[in-house]
Amino acid sequence: MNKPLILITNDDGDAAPGINILTKLMLQIGDVVVMAPDGARSGQSNAITVTHPVRFRKLEEHEGLIRYACTGTPTDCVKLALNDVLARKPDLLVSGINHGSNAAINIIYSGTMGAVLEGCDNGIPSIGFSICDHSPNADFSNFEKFITQITLQTLNNGLPDGTCLNVNAPVGEIKGIRVSRQCKGNWTKEFAKRTDPHGKAYYWLTGYFNNHEPQAQDTDEWALANGYISVVPSKIDLTDYEQLSFVRKWNF
Amino acid sequence: MNKPLILITNDDGDAAPGINILTKLMLQIGDVVVMAPDGARSGQSNAITVTHPVRFRKLEEHEGLIRYACTGTPTDCVKLALNDVLARKPDLLVSGINHGSNAAINIIYSGTMGAVLEGCDNGIPSIGFSICDHSPNADFSNFEKFITQITLQTLNNGLPDGTCLNVNAPVGEIKGIRVSRQCKGNWTKEFAKRTDPHGKAYYWLTGYFNNHEPQAQDTDEWALANGYISVVPSKIDLTDYEQLSFVRKWNF
Numbered sequence: 001m002n003k004p005l006i007l008i009t010n011d012d013g014d015a016a017p018g019i020n021i022l023t024k025l026m027l028q029i030g031d032v033v034v035m036a037p038d039g040a041r042s043g044q045s046n047a048i049t050v051t052h053p054v055r056f057r058k059l060e061e062h063e064g065l066i067r068y069a070c071t072g073t074p075t076d077c078v079k080l081a082l083n084d085v086l087a088r089k090p091d092l093l094v095s096g097i098n099h100g101s102n103a104a105i106n107i108i109y110s111g112t113m114g115a116v117l118e119g120c121d122n123g124i125p126s127i128g129f130s131i132c133d134h135s136p137n138a139d140f141s142n143f144e145k146f147i148t149q150i151t152l153q154t155l156n157n158g159l160p161d162g163t164c165l166n167v168n169a170p171v172g173e174i175k176g177i178r179v180s181r182q183c184k185g186n187w188t189k190e191f192a193k194r195t196d197p198h199g200k201a202y203y204w205l206t207g208y209f210n211n212h213e214p215q216a217q218d219t220d221e222w223a224l225a226n227g228y229i230s231v232v233p234s235k236i237d238l239t240d241y242e243q244l245s246f247v248r249k250w251n252f
Numbered sequence: 253m254n255k256p257l258i259l260i261t262n263d264d265g266d267a268a269p270g271i272n273i274l275t276k277l278m279l280q281i282g283d284v285v286v287m288a289p290d291g292a293r294s295g296q297s298n299a300i301t302v303t304h305p306v307r308f309r310k311l312e313e314h315e316g317l318i319r320y321a322c323t324g325t326p327t328d329c330v331k332l333a334l335n336d337v338l339a340r341k342p343d344l345l346v347s348g349i350n351h352g353s354n355a356a357i358n359i360i361y362s363g364t365m366g367a368v369l370e371g372c373d374n375g376i377p378s379i380g381f382s383i384c385d386h387s388p389n390a391d392f393s394n395f396e397k398f399i400t401q402i403t404l405q406t407l408n409n410g411l412p413d414g415t416c417l418n419v420n421a422p423v424g425e426i427k428g429i430r431v432s433r434q435c436k437g438n439w440t441k442e443f444a445k446r447t448d449p450h451g452k453a454y455y456w457l458t459g460y461f462n463n464h465e466p467q468a469q470d471t472d473e474w475a476l477a478n479g480y481i482s483v484v485p486s487k488i489d490l491t492d493y494e495q496l497s498f499v500r501k502w503n504f
Binding site: 051 | 300302303366369418500
């Protein structure tokens with residue numbers, strides 16, 4: 001069997017430790033093409049670049065590995081790779097390893113997961129890997145063997161059309177893997193107000209995650225708080241099928 | 253009963269015709285606070301601004317209406333309004349009217365719908381309104397009475413926790429409203445390649461929507477193609493519950 005072709009991207013940029021560890025791990029499994037943003041794109045969600053053009057350049061090419069850097073968002077990176085770079089559709093897309101959690105509602109803000117949703121919508125089995133540590137010095141060593149395991153399982157089992165995986169790891173010892181659901185919650189106290197030397201206010205985004213269901217044991221947040229990796233099968237179809245009948249009863 | 257407090261935002265910017273029509277319509281229903289980006293933020297999805305601070309300024313204040321412009325993304329606008337501007341939680345968030353369709357997979361790229369998902373995650377009934385015409389001169393006149401109707405129905409009936417509405421209108425005559433599901437599809441042939449005066453390539457995002465299920469009659473794309481407004485109840489929980497058991501069978 002030919003080696004699988006694996007597309008890698010992230011939102012921390014091509015120089016982030018997380019993507020370089022992910023690249024090292026994927027090179028043990030397949031041929032790898034990296035198309036990553038040329039700098040940090042955290043919190044870029046599924047943003048696409050429409051008001052100006054994007055560019056990309058080759059960083060290096062070796063047997064089994066080509067790395068590119070792109071001026072756009074993570075979603076731009078995936079679109080560019082699929083449309084203009086790769087000779088064929090990849091067998092897998094992996095994104096990360098993100099420096100910081102993408103569990104719970106963070107999935108909707110995450111550039112890492114934006115790239116995963118983009119891959120998924122293009123019919124590619126797609127996985128986002130993140131660790132709950134924003135530090136550039138985050139220690140991924142305990143996570144590595146699980147990344148390999150989850151990747152091989154995904155290649156072996158496939159993923160249903162329209163479904164991707166959001167994988168998050170705790171810091172420190174890892175007890176195992178929990179297949180979980182997205183925890184309900186929101187961010188609060190989000191802005192730190194400052195005043196510039198001219199007396200005008202400006203606001204830094206910050207805040208605290210407010211877990212709406214801290215007792216539930218089947219959520220990604222519970223898994224992470226209890227030393228497990230969370231694997232959440234996630235959908236690109238946002239339709240709330242359970243509520244179709246509710247809205248159909250309205251007076252339209 | 254007190255008038256409802258309605259928060260309005262969009263991704264086309266505070267000067268776009270669409271948001272000004274939406275503001276006019278909402279002023280007939282409640283007290284209105286507009287917090288809109290100070291320019292175009294199309295395709296910004298749920299992007300948040302983390303690498304630099306954001307600011308906002310008051311544009312005008314009249315009885316029942318305050319308008320602000322913000323330097324950030326649509327999601328930033330919602331967060332700022334909820335955290336630092338509004339005296340109380342709004343009864344409703346409306347976003348738009350977007351110049352351009354946000355049906356099908358466009359929901360994940362849309363700044364308009366990013367703001368709606370953000371409102372929804374903060375427990376606010378939230379609706380995105382869009383019309384299938386990118387022109388700044390888009391004709392919203394046929395859409396207006398339906399916007400009022402859908403807004404009043406939402407205020408009367410409420411929305412379940414975690415559910416928001418993605419409302420899209422066709423151009424021209426409107427036959428009525430169809431409560432629909434998100435159509436499957438992806439974008440193809442996405443980039444137009446150009447060469448700069450220095451011989452280097454750059455890429456403009458463009459492309460075509462590829463409808464994966466053109467025959468299905470219960471999708472938003474079908475509704476729009478057949479002269480109906482589509483209303484898709486949409487979720488902020490991306491968990492693919494049907495696939496939890498599939499992934500739990502893997503060899504972890």
